[in-house]
Amino acid sequence: MSAPLLSVEGVSKRYGAVVALDEITLDVGAGEFFALLGPSGCGKTTLMRCIAGFEAPDAGRLTLRGENLAGVPPYRRPVNMMFQSYALFPHLDVFENIAFGLRRKGAREDAIRARVGELLEMTQLASFGARRINELSGGQRQRVALARALAPRPALLLLDEPLGALDRKLREETQFQLKEIQRKTQTGFVIVTHDQDEALAIADRIAVMRAGRLEQIASPIDIYEKPATRFVAGFVGETNFIEGVVARDGGAAFVTSFARLPREECALPEGARATLSIRPERIEISREGQGIAGRVEDYVFRGEYTLLRVRVAPDAVLRVGAYDGRFAIGDEVRLTIAPEAGVLFAEAA
Template sequence: MTDPAPPLVRFEGVCKRFGETVAVDGVSLDIAKGEFFALLGPSGCGKTSLMRMLAGFEAPDTGRILLDGIDIAGLPPHLRPVHMMFQSYALFPHLNVARNIAFGLRRQRMPQAAIASRVEEMLALVRLEGLGGRRPDQLSGGQKQRVALARAIAPKPSILLLDEPMAALDRKLREETQLELMALQRRLGMTFMIVTHDQDEAMVVADRMAVMRAGRIEQVGAPREIYDHPANAYVAGFIGETNLLSEGDRWRAVRPEAMTLSTRPQEGARAGTIAEIAYFGDRTRYVVAAQNARLVVSRANVGAPLALSVGDAVWVSHAADAGALVSP
């Protein structure tokens, strides 16, 4: 089946340099309507520049950005139906929560009554009922994050951009927020694009993601697809943990959970000694020092535990077709 719907956003050969540095180097990418898309990569890989070009804060040097099939090159940020949730939240400190949320609606010249009801709706959506009169400095970090989200969603943008939206939250709150964000996106049917350096976050929230390195896209796909079939050694190493085992002139990337640990010699297994044991409750992670390789094995803690300690001799093996063959 072919997809007849044109993409909501299309980047076409987009390049951007800042002085000598090439921030974005020929990126072409489609984002479909209604999808939760993640741009993933280490800091400085160009993911933020790409997002800022879509928001209109930077202009591409070459290439085009199409929104609903229309080149938006000449449109300043205030005319783009694209809203951004800033990493710092950027809440207006002189306005209370309700007026922050109403900010975009007022610019659209929406009638007062409609604004008031939309603000109430947004406060309920992010579970901040009754806090409309608070000042931003009277809110907790998690509450500020939700106000920022409500403010960006309120004017119903075609696409919501989230710039490292959970970077300032502690781990537990971050995990809760990820789930809430997914539920919210599904409920609203809005297109979300998140920029993050946290692969776990991207894997959890995104329908599809792009892994970036040094201004280029290394791979685009669903999290599962990228995890199971990384395009190259870089992607395999960046998304989750991986063992890169040489196989001819290529590498076989095998995930730690696809490796088997045995205390007795096995046909075709690599011999080594246990170098590290880390217990995570649900699983145990072993690092095995084998001949010229450091192998990581993850074992689910079900059934009888392995009586192993650091220094013990072990044999590590994997199914012949485990993981994926990647180019170096």
């Protein structure tokens, strides 16, 4: 395997009694789009600032392209950062905003014009070079900030909540643009976000953080379908948490207050208390036939599907994604949970 672009080895950081980072270890590959995902206060921004050189870790080691970054100031690191606020210069036009870093490095004028022209084309801003920043939309400003950050050809680009100021539709469009630009430049991207949908949509791999520690590093599909912990299952996407006990008489099963659910894979011993995490779309729903009896209590229309709340026992309500048919409050339904569906955790609430 090729050496990683960035290596974070046992990095820790404290602010007084607060542990911001607790022995974080991860690698980012060359040309990889990597996401740091977690709730506010989990340490993801602190880790990004350590990588950029704005903070020094209390322990551990950071290397970029094999070079130890200890003591290397931010301006000497082949790292650029795109801030959430974009931090564009309102007194400069788009061209000069993008050219700013190149001019500070003393690049030749012909090289500056060639590089800025290339980035204007890449970010679909070719006709905007003479525009002032206050003449641009939010999405256009975001692309100018991205082009400026990429102009000096950094080995690694850090993006701090770059899409947070955009509306939903524009954010989704910009996600595709970010991925396309990252593929074209083959620059390593590390994005910091608390938006689960954003991380799932654009990252090659995701590191989920919680209280200064890593919960899981995996591809988006594995983070969603094979969460390593109950926290990851609940933080990324919607899920049902079902409490119960493992039974092994006549095959592995998970016994809940409303059903005995066969399990295809179960390493837990007989009698172990556990929690089943199952996504709403993995529960099949019908009006008749076999399955768990339930009654629709409420629903939310989501466009491509309807999210139902189905009461299956006095103490149990399941969220179910219905893609076909119309259901109304009070409808009697049947639910089926496949033996391989969901993930069983040796953790109870």
